[in-house]
Amino acid sequence: MIETLPPPAELRVRPATDELAIASILPRQPKGVRDTGLEPRLVTELVVKALHASGKTPLPALSGKLKLPVSVLREVLNALMAEQQVEVAWCGDSDIDVQYQLTAIGQKTALDFLAQSRYLGPAPVPLAVYKSVVERQSLRQRGAERVGRAELAAALADDGLDPALRDMLGAALHSARALLLYGPSGSGKTTLARKLGRLLLGAVAVPYAVVVERQIIQIHDPLLHAAPPPLPRQQEERRSTDMRWAICQRPLVQVGAGLSRDMLDLRHDPAAGVLRAPPQLLANNGMLVVDDVGRQRLPVAEMLNRWIGPLDQGVDQLALPGGHTESVPFDAAVVFATSLPPAEVFDDAFLRRIGYKVPLGALPEAAYRALLRRHGRLRGIDCDEAAIEHLVARLHRASGRPLLAGYPHELLGRIADFASFAGTEPRLTVAALDQAWHSMFATCRTVATEGDQR
Helix, strand or coil: CEECCCCCCCCCCCCCCCHHHHHHHCCECCCCHHHHCCCHHHHHHHHHHHHHHHCCEEHHHHHHHHCCCHHHHHHHHHHHHHCCCEEEEEECCCCCCEEEEECHHHHHHHHHHHHHCCCCCCCCEEHHHHHHHHHHCCCCCCCCCCCCHHHHHHHCHHHCCCHHHHHHHHHHHHHCCCEEEECCCCCCHHHHHHHHHHCCCCEEEEECEEEECCEEEECCCCCCCCCCCCCCCHHHHHCCECCCEEEEECCEEEECCCCCHHHHCCEEECCCCEEECCHHHHCCCCEEEECCCCCCCCCHHHHHHHHHHHHHHCEEEEECCCCCEEEEECCCEEEEEECCCHHHHCCHHHHHHCCEEEECCCCCHHHHHHHHHHHHHHHCCEECHHHHHHHHHHHHHHHCCCCCCHHHHHHHHHHHHHHHHHCCCCEECHHHHHHHHHHHHCCCCCCCCHHHHC
């Protein structure tokens, strides 16, 4: 399963600032069918199937659905009208104000096309063009925009990380090499990985789909490829660029214990008529987080062997239906996270390929208290200092549980749950902490004083 968790509420995504750079990412708008790089028959199939699905269709609506300019559609529609498969259903005052529909002959053709492929989405782009754009947008390019030391420190200021660890994380982001985060469950590995992913700078172009050997691979996923904040000239620039590409923030794709063998390759979706892309393809030009390494459904050695070559070469091999394989870019910064000792999960050969290994553990007491207060502010929960002292001095020390970064968020969430059920405002009190702590760890509850209960 590919997780689509939103970024932390306190983490602001930095927008791209260069409007001209956004426009330069995209290929230019095709003027005719030949300029699309697609077989004319494929474009014809898409037009016929779209008209079959929509019935009487305005030309601008057809353009929006297929992400093809009017000039390309007119070329196809004129040929179809000459073959008596399409007719003009209505015409207004301007040459753009026209609606088309299929004839009886066209309806039969549409059924034949649908029997071959049910895909009805935007026109795909050729694989060669996709490879070229991914290379131009690569984080490994010398001119790629990278997060600075001050910006990284500001983003991680409240995480209580040692400055030496922050420097390692910054070096990993600059190198775009694989990173390993390891430490006990609850030490904040997943949250940290997601923060790093959201720090990747710049906007990227992502195609809605790619065509390989007449097989359509769906690439764009609105849950993973979020649009950046709009800029004043963005719409103006888009009119001159290829609409088959979407401008997105650099993707952050996360997979966890649900990762299975079949998810590592293309998967056929007969209902949609497409091949579903594996997570490493969806993460191109962004970050792939592989969480809970060692707890996946497939053997760890198999997963790592599957990616060991792509990590080295920046190229992956995907199997198409029929047995043919195709080279595709593997251009994601990869973050592995595990709560197991690295030596139990990775062999020496794979560990050598991981550029940076960052251990995460207990926070200093001051950092833990600050993190609790920050999460309290984000949730609108008042944090009583006596309750914080109780948490650190009694609950943690008595149980021997380390001060891990994941505990404040979880404890405050449970306090909010209990308060919501009781119909009261959540407050960080000794009694509320005891209740939340007991529900997390199934320990004997600490008896609070009468004053604490109030």
